[in-house]
Every structure is written in C-alpha cells, then in structure tokens.
Amino acid sequence: MLTNYLPVLLYMLIAIGLVGVIVLLSEFLGKKTHTYQKDLPYECGMDPIGDARHRYAVRFYVIAMFFIVFDIEAIFLYPWGVIFKPLGWFGLVEMAIFIFILVVGLVYVWGKGALEWE
Amino acid sequence: MTIAIPTFNLSSIGPWLTLTVAAILILLLDALSPKGRKAYFPQLSLIALAVAALQTWWLWGQSGTDFARMVFLDNFAFYFYLIVILGTTLTVLISRHYLEEWGKNLGEYYALLLFATVGMMLMAASNHLIMLFLGLEIMSIAIYVLAGLFREDARSNEAALKYLVLGAFSSAFLLFGMAFLYGATGGNLFIGELAGKIKEALPLTKPLTLLGLALLLVGFGFKVASVPFHMWTPDVYEGAPTSITAFMSVGVKAAAFAAFARIMFAAFPAFVLEWHMLLWVLAVATMTIGNVVAIAQTNIKRMLAYSSIAHAGYLLVALVAANQLGAVSIIYYLLAYTLMNVGAFGVVILVGRKKDSYLNIYDYAGLGFQHPVLAAAMSVFMFALAGIPPTAGFVGKFYIFSAAVQAGYIWLAIIGVMNSLVSVFYYLRITVLMYMRPAEADLGPIAFTPGLVAALIITCAGTILVGVFPGWFYDLAVASVKIFPAL
Numbered sequence: 001m002l003t004n005y006l007p008v009l010l011y012m013l014i015a016i017g018l019v020g021v022i023v024l025l026s027e028f029l030g031k032k033t034h035t036y037q038k039d040l041p042y043e044c045g046m047d048p049i050g051d052a053r054h055r056y057a058v059r060f061y062v063i064a065m066f067f068i069v070f071d072i073e074a075i076f077l078y079p080w081g082v083i084f085k086p087l088g089w090f091g092l093v094e095m096a097i098f099i100f101i102l103v104v105g106l107v108y109v110w111g112k113g114a115l116e117w118e
Numbered sequence: 119m120t121i122a123i124p125t126f127n128l129s130s131i132g133p134w135l136t137l138t139v140a141a142i143l144i145l146l147l148d149a150l151s152p153k154g155r156k157a158y159f160p161q162l163s164l165i166a167l168a169v170a171a172l173q174t175w176w177l178w179g180q181s182g183t184d185f186a187r188m189v190f191l192d193n194f195a196f197y198f199y200l201i202v203i204l205g206t207t208l209t210v211l212i213s214r215h216y217l218e219e220w221g222k223n224l225g226e227y228y229a230l231l232l233f234a235t236v237g238m239m240l241m242a243a244s245n246h247l248i249m250l251f252l253g254l255e256i257m258s259i260a261i262y263v264l265a266g267l268f269r270e271d272a273r274s275n276e277a278a279l280k281y282l283v284l285g286a287f288s289s290a291f292l293l294f295g296m297a298f299l300y301g302a303t304g305g306n307l308f309i310g311e312l313a314g315k316i317k318e319a320l321p322l323t324k325p326l327t328l329l330g331l332a333l334l335l336v337g338f339g340f341k342v343a344s345v346p347f348h349m350w351t352p353d354v355y356e357g358a359p360t361s362i363t364a365f366m367s368v369g370v371k372a373a374a375f376a377a378f379a380r381i382m383f384a385a386f387p388a389f390v391l392e393w394h395m396l397l398w399v400l401a402v403a404t405m406t407i408g409n410v411v412a413i414a415q416t417n418i419k420r421m422l423a424y425s426s427i428a429h430a431g432y433l434l435v436a437l438v439a440a441n442q443l444g445a446v447s448i449i450y451y452l453l454a455y456t457l458m459n460v461g462a463f464g465v466v467i468l469v470g471r472k473k474d475s476y477l478n479i480y481d482y483a484g485l486g487f488q489h490p491v492l493a494a495a496m497s498v499f500m501f502a503l504a505g506i507p508p509t510a511g512f513v514g515k516f517y518i519f520s521a522a523v524q525a526g527y528i529w530l531a532i533i534g535v536m537n538s539l540v541s542v543f544y545y546l547r548i549t550v551l552m553y554m555r556p557a558e559a560d561l562g563p564i565a566f567t568p569g570l571v572a573a574l575i576i577t578c579a580g581t582i583l584v585g586v587f588p589g590w591f592y593d594l595a596v597a598s599v600k601i602f603p604a605l
Contacts, residue, residue, distance in 0.1 A: 083121060086120055086121045087121060087123070090123050101142070104142050104145060104146060107146060107149060107150070108145050108146070108148075108149045109149075110149070111146075111148075111149025111150050112149055
C-alpha cells in the first residue's frame with residue numbers, strides 16, 4: 001500500500017536536496033554586500049514595519065482580480081491537459097464553457113476600464 | 119486509461135442555465151455598452167425569470183436525481199424554484215425607480231440578483247452537502263455585494279461588512295458540521311443516503327453525528343435569522359438597499375428553509391428527539407424575541423426585520439412538527455410570506471422616497487387620507503403579516519399551528535398563537551397611524567412608477583387570492599412533500 005507512495009517520497013527528497021544544495025552553494029560562492037534596504041524582510045514592495053492603517057491603491061485589488069481570472073484558469077487547465085485524450089470532446093466542450101465564463105470576467109473588467117492604468 | 123463520463127440531462131437544470139446565461143449577458147452588455155443606455159436590464163431579467171419559471175413548470179412532476187446524483191429532481195425543489203423566481207421577479211419590479219433615485223441602476227445589480235437566484239435554486243435542489251454549500255455561497259456572496267450597493271452610504275457599508283463577516287463565520291460552522299458528518303458516515307454526504315449511513319454507524323459515531331447536527335443547525339439558524347443567531351438581521355436589513363432587504367427576507371429565507379427542511383426530514387430520522395427538542399427551543403425564542411423587540415422599533419425597516427425574525431420562528435414551528443402538514447405549511451407559508459413581505463417593502467420604497475428619507479413609522483401618519491389606495495395596500499400586507507383572515511398569512515399560520523397540534527406540540531402552538539397576538543400590535547399600529555392620525559406635514563407627491571405599481575398589484579391580489587383560494591396551492595404542496603416518506 002504505502003510503497004505506492006515511494007515516488008512521492010523520492011520526489012520530496014530530491015526537491016529538498018536540490019533546494020538545500022542551491023542555497024548552500026550560493027551561500028559559499030556568492031559575494032555578499034549588506035545594506036539596510038537589502039536586509040529588510042521582503043513584503044511585496046511595502047514597508048514591512050510601520051503603521052498598518054494607511055491607504056493604498058485600489059489597483060492592488062484589480063491586480064488580485066486579474067490574478068484570480070488567469071490563475072484559476074491555469075490551475076484547471078493542467079489537470080485537463082493530463083487526461084485530455086480520455087475525456088475527448090466532452091472535456092473540450094466543458095473546458096470551452098469554463099474558459100468562456102472566465103473570459104466574460106476578463107471582458108467585464110476590461111470594459112469597466114480596469115486595464116487603463118492612469 | 120478510460121474515464122466514465124456520467125450521463126446527464128441539461129434540461130434538468132434548465133432554469134439555472136437560463137438565469138446564468140441572462141446574468142452573463144447582462145454583465146457583458148453592461149461592460150460593452152456606452153454609458154447611459156442601461157434601461158433594458160430589468161426587462162431582460164424579467165424575460166429570463168419568466169423563461170425559468172416556464173422551464174420549471176415543464177420539469178414539474180419529474181422525480182429522481184441527475185448529474186451523478188448531485189441534483190434532486192422533485193416537486194419539492196420545483197415548488198421552491200417557483201417561490202424564489204416569484205421573489206426575484208417582484209424584487210426586480212420594485213428595484214428600478216428606487217435605484218435610479220440613488221443613481222445605482224447598474225447592470226451588476228441585476229446580474230448579481232440573478233446569480234443569487236441560481237444559488238437559491240441550487241440550495242433547494244442539492245442532493246449533496248457540498249452542492250448545498252456551493253449554492254449557499256453563490257447566493258451569499260452575491261448578496262454581500264448587493265447589501266453594500268450604495269457605496270457612499272455609511273449604513274449600507276455597515277450592512278455589507280456585518281453580513282460578510284458574520285455570514286462567513288456561519289458558513290464555517292456549516293462546513294464544520296458537514297466535516298463531522300463526513301467522518302461519522304464514512305465519507306458519504308449524499309443527503310438521500312445520509313439517513314442510512316448514519317443509522318449504520320450509530321453506535322460508534324453518535325457523538326460525532328450529534329456535533330455535526332448541532333453545527334449544521336447553527337449555520338442554518340444564521341441564514342434563516344433564528345434567535346440566538348439573529349443579531350445581524352436588524353442592522354443588515356436596515357442598512358441594505360430596501361429592494362435588497364425585500365429580496366433577502368423572502369429569497370434567502372425560502373432557500374435556507376428548503377435546504378434546512380430537506381436535510382432535517384431526510385437525513386436525521388435517527389435523531390428526531392434531539393433536533394425536535396433543539397428546534398422547539400429555537401422556535402419559541404425566535405418567535406418571542408422577534409415579536410417583542412419589534413414593538414419597540416420606530417424605523418419601519420428595523421420593524422420589518424424583527425418581524426422577519428418572528429416569521430422564521432413560525433416556520434421553525436412547522437419544522438418541529440415534522441409531519442406532512444408541517445412540510446406543506448412551510449412551503450405554503452413561504453409562498454404567502456414572499457407575496458406579503460415584498461409588497462410591504464414595496465410600500466416602504468414608495469413612502470421612503472428621496473433616498474429613503476421617510477423611514478420612520480410616524481411618517482405613515484395620515485397616509486390614508488392623502489394616498490388612500492397606497493394605504494389600503496399597506497393595510498392588506500399588515501393584516502396578512504399579522505395573520506388576519508382572509509389573507510394568505512392567516513391560512514399559512516392556520517396550517518402551521520394545526521400541524522403543531524397534530525404532532526402533539528400543543529404548547530408550541532399555544533405559544534405561537536400568543537406571539538401572533540403580540541405581533542398584531544405593531545402591525546396594526548401602522549394601520550392606525552395611517553388612518554387615525556393626521557399627517558404631521560403634507561406628504562407630497564409619491565412617484566408611482568409602472569414597475570412598483572405592477573408589483574403592488576401582484577402582491578396585493580396574490581396575498582388575498584392565495585388566502586381565499588388556498589386549495590390549489592395546498593394540493594401542489596402536498597404533491598411536492600410526497601418525497602419524504604418518513605413524514
């Protein structure tokens with residue numbers, strides 16, 4: 001039973017090992033310069049320490065909405081790609097409907113002017 | 119590798135598809151058409167709702183399941199489809215002028231309304247707890263947005279935020295309950311099969327199932343606004359746009375009670391004693407607190423919010439009765455409640471004019487002299503809500519309390535009738551104000567627009583006709599509760 005999961009274990013070990021090797025290598029080989037800005041924790045361009053009650057652009061949310069439209073699409077396209085052949089025409093039509101609904105979302109935000117940056 | 123593609127029949131979810139397509143079409147038209155040409159969205163929604171009603175009528179009489187047993191096809195679901203479609207249609211009719219006044223006659227409003235309707239139908243027809251949750255969320259998320267439609271209005275924002283935070287919280291309770299049931303039944307969440315699975319595993323998993331049942335009750339109790347999960351109701355109902363308040367009070371309640379009743383009747387025969395006892399207490403608390411607190415309200419929307427809590431209590435009485443008449447009375451009462459409550463909110467919109475500036479109950483003083491027809495319509499709705507013959511509200515309450523008596527819950531029926539008496543005070547106070555108190559100032563002209571007039575005529579005539587000739591609706595309801603053999 002559990003032996004079925006052996007490839008998963010192997011995959012995990014390889015992934016951890018590879019990441020570890022790369023991190024260690026860059027630690028030994030890389031040149032290091034420390035500046036205040038560089039040593040700050042990375043927070044997507046925001047100041048990580050400070051008052052949380054400040055206003056920020058509504059575009060963050062627009063970007064998040066776009067991200068959802070495309071990300072969800074991509075996430076569902078991958079598993080479909082794996083079983084594309086067995087699903088056949090049924091799968092194609094289903095995915096076409098699914099993508100159509102996402103495209104409606106895109107057209108909507110586009111038409112509402114979310115892509116105009118200034 | 120071969121994959122068995124389940125067979126399904128698209129026509130069995132025809133009404134959902136029609137409304138979804140219409141909503142998508144409205145969104146696209148709204149995004150692509152130049153500003154100012156938005157007059158056709160209400161008409162488009164009404165056409166889609168009419169087609170959906172027709173499709174439901176064609177489906178009537180079918181039975182069984184579809185989409186890999188996920189969707190029930192039965193008259194119980196179809197009756198609720200019709201109630202929900204009726205509620206949405208009336209909401210669309212009362213919306214347009216009101217929204218134009220606020221400058222919010224947006225395509226999104228109608229699209230979200232239709233999406234919420236699809237979610238409600240899904241709740242009424244789902245045969246799987248996850249489908250039920252999906253329907254609940256489709257409905258709720260659309261309504262969270264609609265409650266905050268008036269972005270510039272602080273109260274509307276408050277309503278949307280309160281509803282979102284508390285609604286998400288209650289959804290978590292519901293999901294947690296489903297998770298316990300998933301564990302208790304060995305991974306089966308089909309509503310039609312839950313009863314058998316629960317019985318099979320009863321000796322081992324009784325505490326787990328009880329916990330799941332209790333958490334489900336919390337989740338549904340929130341959605342139907344039952345005490346002690348009712349705290350959000352007055353604030354949200356007061357702050358949301360009046361048309362959305364009407365929609366919430368009838369649509370959400372109908373959908374939540376459809377799912378609630380189906381689960382309780384179909385899935386928990388092994389726990390009848392426990393959930394009857396719990397709901398008995400909830401019903402009494404809901405009726406009493408709703409009615410008593412409504413007396414103290416001076417804002418008409420808050421008063422109707424507490425009245426809506428009280429009506430959830432009456433419906434819980436029918437749920438506790440859990441016999442055939444009880445199930446029938448839930449359906450019949452929700453139909454009657456849809457008609458009379460949307461009608462009352464239509465009058466609130468008409469009297470409220472100029473961005474809801476007249477929402478105090480004393481603004482109704484003298485309405486009977488200045489606008490006699492409008493006052494007469496409001497009186498019909500108030501009489502119906504109070505349960506006075508020959509309106510639909512009376513017949514509905516009669517069915518509910520006879521069901522309780524039939525099931526042996528004499529005291530519950532007595533408490534219900536006493537509560538009904540309490541409610542007469544605050545409903546008739548509006549009528550008294552309208553006819554026996556002079557107006558404090560001239561009310562001024564009221565804009566009678568075609569949509570609102572049509573909605574008031576339909577609801578007024580419906581409230582009286584459904585009350586005078588209940589037979590047809592009763593028979594349909596009896597035909598639709600045959601799916602619960604245990605009753």
